[in-house]
Amino acid sequence: MKFGQKPILERETPAATPGGIPAASAGVTASPSGGELSRADGSGAAAPARNPASPSPSITGSDGNEALVRSELFRVIRNGVFDAMNASAAIGRTREQMKPSVEQLVVGIAEREQFNITISEQRQIVVELLNDMFGLGPIEPLLADESVTDVLVNGPDQVYVERHGRLQLTPYKFRDNAHVTSVAQRIAAGVGRRVDESSPMVDARLADGSRVNVVLPPLAIHGASISIRKFSKRNITLQRMAQQGNLSEAMATVLKLASTCRLNIIVSGGTGSGKTTLLNALSHFIGLDERTITIEDAAELRLVQPHVVSLETRPENAEGFGAVAQRDLVRNALRMRPDRIILGETRGAEAFDVLQAMNTGHDGSMTTIHANTPRDGLTRLESMVMMANGNLPLMSIRRQIASAVHLIVQIERMRDGMRRITRVTELAGMEGDVIITQDLFTFRYDATAYSEEVKGVFECTPVRPAFAPRAAYYGLEQALLDAMKP
Ligand SMILES: Nc1ncnc2c1ncn2[C@@H]1O[C@H](COP(=O)(O)OP(=O)(O)OP(=O)(O)O)[C@@H](O)[C@H]1O
Ligand SMILES: [Mg+2]
Numbered sequence: 001m002k003f004g005q006k007p008i009l010e011r012e013t014p015a016a017t018p019g020g021i022p023a024a025s026a027g028v029t030a031s032p033s034g035g036e037l038s039r040a041d042g043s044g045a046a047a048p049a050r051n052p053a054s055p056s057p058s059i060t061g062s063d064g065n066e067a068l069v070r071s072e073l074f075r076v077i078r079n080g081v082f083d084a085m086n087a088s089a090a091i092g093r094t095r096e097q098m099k100p101s102v103e104q105l106v107v108g109i110a111e112r113e114q115f116n117i118t119i120s121e122q123r124q125i126v127v128e129l130l131n132d133m134f135g136l137g138p139i140e141p142l143l144a145d146e147s148v149t150d151v152l153v154n155g156p157d158q159v160y161v162e163r164h165g166r167l168q169l170t171p172y173k174f175r176d177n178a179h180v181t182s183v184a185q186r187i188a189a190g191v192g193r194r195v196d197e198s199s200p201m202v203d204a205r206l207a208d209g210s211r212v213n214v215v216l217p218p219l220a221i222h223g224a225s226i227s228i229r230k231f232s233k234r235n236i237t238l239q240r241m242a243q244q245g246n247l248s249e250a251m252a253t254v255l256k257l258a259s260t261c262r263l264n265i266i267v268s269g270g271t272g273s274g275k276t277t278l279l280n281a282l283s284h285f286i287g288l289d290e291r292t293i294t295i296e297d298a299a300e301l302r303l304v305q306p307h308v309v310s311l312e313t314r315p316e317n318a319e320g321f322g323a324v325a326q327r328d329l330v331r332n333a334l335r336m337r338p339d340r341i342i343l344g345e346t347r348g349a350e351a352f353d354v355l356q357a358m359n360t361g362h363d364g365s366m367t368t369i370h371a372n373t374p375r376d377g378l379t380r381l382e383s384m385v386m387m388a389n390g391n392l393p394l395m396s397i398r399r400q401i402a403s404a405v406h407l408i409v410q411i412e413r414m415r416d417g418m419r420r421i422t423r424v425t426e427l428a429g430m431e432g433d434v435i436i437t438q439d440l441f442t443f444r445y446d447a448t449a450y451s452e453e454v455k456g457v458f459e460c461t462p463v464r465p466a467f468a469p470r471a472a473y474y475g476l477e478q479a480l481l482d483a484m485k486p
Pocket of ligand 1: 149150229230232236241244246269270271272273274275276277278419
């Protein structure tokens with residue numbers, strides 16, 4: 001086809017989903033409905049009528065990929081490559097296998113159109129095209145970057161990342177709205193799901209285990225939003241957290257003892273504060289002979305023990321059937337002879353069932369909760385149980401919580417990006433209708449030393465832990481008292 005004729009701008013990659021599964025075989029065609037969007041916003045309206053001039057030297061400059069992917073030159077080459085390639089050519093082939101033919105096509109088209117591009121620009125074009133075919137387009141390098149923990153796409157023009165606990169705007173851009181949508185659709189197709197106007201919000205997972213949420217327009221007003229919580233390849237242990245200054249050595253020892261002594265533990269914190277990471281670190285002290293059942297919306301936990309059954313919830317299908325909620329899985333787990341149950345996050349009716357489990361011989365169960373303080377966490381638990389079981393009087397809910405939960409660990413992502421455990425709080429029974437708590441450790445800010453970095457100290461409270469008798473039962477009382485020495 002000659003350029004200037006009918007455009008094939010949004011003809012999508014002939015290739016694969018992120019996991020290397022051809023999109024077609026995942027039940028979804030790779031061709032995006034986003035093509036409509038492209039025409040609507042004008043970006044796909046016309047093919048180049050003339051040969052673009054030589055590219056400006058900055059198309060592969062240090063300002064990210066914007067100049068390149070939005071250049072007329074790239075558009076012409078991309079269309080030419082996808083046009084010349086057989087649509088099924090890439091199915092079943094790897095990126096490396098496809099690279100030579102893409103390179104050849106790029107060189108051929110550049111010569112034919114008399115584009116004056118350098119070798120490095122040519123390489124960059126090939127990388128962008130391969131990222132488009134096999135990966136997630138322009139954000140592919142961010143997914144490969146170990147220092148990035150979150151990738152947040154807000155429409156085609158804004159890609160943020162979180163590094164070392166802080167958000168940064170990157171120079172990466174998508175071609176247009178349709179491009180973001182097509183990447184979002186490819187992610188969803190990879191887990192056999194669909195994201196389009198009729199189901200515009202989807203949770204999915206990448207092949208490497210990263211958690212993804214997608215919201216399409218018109219719900220996302222300024223273009224499709226993709227939020228990726230990258231799966232950390234580093235397994236962060238309590239020891240490592242102590243070295244990094246997330247908590248003190250004494251706190252790490254006490255948490256290790258708490259997990260070994262099978263306390264029921266709740267990790268509380270804000271979004272992205274490191275709750276799941278801490279839960280995973282605590283799970284390292286589960287005995288090798290224990291049977292653990294994990295329940296999550298998107299499986300993120302990685303237990304190191306051999307005897308683990310991991311369960312994942314399921315959303316309803318297109319007809320509105322087949323949903324399996326956390327609550328169903330917790331109830332089912334009780335029939336699976338668990339020694340411990342680990343629930344990724346308690347956020348609804350399952351709170352009632354988790355408390356039941358903790359109260360009925362599944363000591364050592366753990367979960368997380370979104371709350372700003374241990375007290376808030378308790379109040380949230382109360383209201384979640386109340387919503388699940390409106391008939392229960394508040395007093396009996398409190399009594400259940402007081403006897404089920406032993407320890408609440410509060411974690412916070414602070415303004416310097418550092419995650420710190422700000423409180424280790426024990427539940428020590430009830431007085432009247434109030435749950436008694438006592439802090440074993442707290443983090444005290446140094447308010448006089450304001451700087452970029454948060455200054456402060458982890459303090460140990462001089463109290464005898466309420467779980468000392470339980471530690472004695474496990475032969476660990478002395479270790480606990482030693483760790484608690486101020
Ligand atoms: N102590 C830590 N040191 C370094 N990185 C950490 C630490 N804790 C968490 N992270 C990183 O921060 C990101 C968020 O952590 P995590 O998923 O545990 O948070 P969360 O509180 O469970 O978030 P959400 O509320 O979204 O479930 C992850 O990418 C993780 O690798
Ligand atoms: Mg989490």
